Amino acid sequence: MGRVAGKKAFITGAAQGLGAAAARRLAEEGAKVSLADINHEGAKRVAAEIDAAHGAGTAFAFPLDVTREDQWIYALEEADAAMGGLSVLVNNAGISRGGNIEQLSYEDWKLVMSVNVDSVFLGTKHALKYLRQNPPGSIVNISSIAGLIAAHNSPVYNASKAAVWLLSKGIALHCAKQGVDVRSNSIHPTYIDTPILDPLRQTFGKEEAEAKLGRQVPLGHIGEPADIANAVLYLASDESKFMTGAELKLDGGISAM
Ligand SMILES: NC(=O)c1ccc[n+]([C@@H]2O[C@H](COP(=O)([O-])OP(=O)(O)OC[C@H]3O[C@@H](n4cnc5c(N)ncnc54)[C@H](O)[C@@H]3O)[C@@H](O)[C@H]2O)c1
Numbered sequence: 001m002g003r004v005a006g007k008k009a010f011i012t013g014a015a016q017g018l019g020a021a022a023a024r025r026l027a028e029e030g031a032k033v034s035l036a037d038i039n040h041e042g043a044k045r046v047a048a049e050i051d052a053a054h055g056a057g058t059a060f061a062f063p064l065d066v067t068r069e070d071q072w073i074y075a076l077e078e079a080d081a082a083m084g085g086l087s088v089l090v091n092n093a094g095i096s097r098g099g100n101i102e103q104l105s106y107e108d109w110k111l112v113m114s115v116n117v118d119s120v121f122l123g124t125k126h127a128l129k130y131l132r133q134n135p136p137g138s139i140v141n142i143s144s145i146a147g148l149i150a151a152h153n154s155p156v157y158n159a160s161k162a163a164v165w166l167l168s169k170g171i172a173l174h175c176a177k178q179g180v181d182v183r184s185n186s187i188h189p190t191y192i193d194t195p196i197l198d199p200l201r202q203t204f205g206k207e208e209a210e211a212k213l214g215r216q217v218p219l220g221h222i223g224e225p226a227d228i229a230n231a232v233l234y235l236a237s238d239e240s241k242f243m244t245g246a247e248l249k250l251d252g253g254i255s256a257m
Pocket of ligand 1: 017019036095115145192196197
């Protein structure tokens with residue numbers, strides 16, 4: 001039996017990077033997975049790979065712009081029907097825009113806040129009615145170490161990921177107070193090898209960019225998608241049944257300094 005056998009997980013931003021890695025890892029451990037992404041073709045490709053590895057009917061793909069309430073309502077309803085329920089929500093889709101407080105445009109501020117924060121609000125608001133029907137449920141929100149530690153040049157990324165951190169706790173307390181068996185926790189990675197780092201790779205070249213980032217990490221290198229997928233697996237599984245309103249920092253030691 002897999003560690004999440006029988007679980008039914010909905011993962012946003014699952015066409016690539018950490019979302020795709022989480023979907024693959026959950027499927028390996030017995031879950032059904034719904035991959036939702038604004039890049040529907042990409043989500044379909046990853047779902048097809050998962051089905052090829054674990055059998056047809058393991059993975060499903062849905063188009064979803066996480067900033068759109070109407071699309072959330074439709075995608076969750078479809079995923080619940082396809083998987084025969086919903087017990088795990090992974091709010092993973094997220095973007096970043098650089099620029100310090102004086103450089104950042106208001107349009108970029110609103111875009112990042114919407115993709116990173118509105119998504120968690122909308123997804124959780126509409127998923128809870130399904131999650132409470134399939135207890136124990138788990139909400140896993142992908143924040144960032146940048147939600148706990150600020151930098152001079154990422155005000156909107158810092159603010160959005162800090163919002164996800166505390167929103168996760170508020171959701172946890174709401175569910176606990178209501179006696180709803182749904183946990184809510186956040187994950188805080190440092191730099192992980194995904195396409196989100198491509199702008200930096202384009203500026204400095206792949207090796208130099210990764211070395212530059214690695215020098216900021218006490219362990220000396222950036223992380224792999226599997227490092228985060230394993231944390232998602234733990235929080236999605238009943239192994240974490242006494243953990244709610246908490247944060248898991250996967251930062252190679254950065255926050256220990
Ligand atoms: N990789 C890192 O270094 C790192 C570190 C800390 C936190 N994170 C967080 O992890 C999450 C995943 O990051 P990643 O590295 O896999 O990024 P990524 O850019 O590789 O993938 C992000 C995915 O989200 C999708 N997406 C973007 N906007 C969307 C929208 N409006 N609706 C639906 N889907 C949308 C994209 O199509 C893409 O498939 C993000 O929330 C990111 O902030 C990443």
